[in-house]
Amino acid sequence: QVQLVESGGGLVQAGGSLKLSCAASGRTFYRYAMGWFRQAPGKQRDFVATIRGTDGGTTYADSVKGRFTISRDNAKNTVYLQMNSLKPEDTAVYYCAATTAVGLTTRPTRYDYWGQGTQVTVSS
Numbered sequence: 001q002v003q004l005v006e007s008g009g010g011l012v013q014a015g016g017s018l019k020l021s022c023a024a025s026g027r028t029f030y031r032y033a034m035g036w037f038r039q040a041p042g043k044q045r046d047f048v049a050t051i052r053g054t055d056g057g058t059t060y061a062d063s064v065k066g067r068f069t070i071s072r073d074n075a076k077n078t079v080y081l082q083m084n085s086l087k088p089e090d091t092a093v094y095y096c097a098a099t100t101a102v103g104l105t106t107r108p109t110r111y112d113y114w115g116q117g118t119q120v121t122v123s124s
Contacts, residue, residue, distance in 0.1 A: 002026050002113040004096045009118030012086055016122070020081040022096030022115060033105045034072060034079040038092035038120075045095070047106045049081060059106060086122045093117040
């Protein structure tokens with residue numbers, strides 16, 4: 001059983017920055033691929049970024065590439081999402097997720113564990 005807790009969301013103006021954190025339970029955090037997803041009101045939950053547990057390789061959605069950076073600190077059992085140059089369309093609830101899968105980790109269905117989400121609101 002893995003428990004994930006997101007934090008760091010809030011209200012920012014367009015062009016601003018936020019850094020989200022996701023704290024994970026367990027002793028084998030380093031074995032999990034970790035992902036960030038987001039869901040705007042009335043919309044599907046969409047992929048944002050993922051980082052592998054094996055080699056730390058990262059993948060980003062086209063919509064955030066160049067603006068967002070995912071990272072992890074295995075000693076702290078924590079994954080981060082640094083968000084820069086925020087846009088109003090980034091407004092959503094952001095969810096952290098963990099999976100033992102080794103591929104197709106941009107798909108929500110590949111993830112076994114989910115946090116409760118943290119709200120990010122970007123004003124114009």
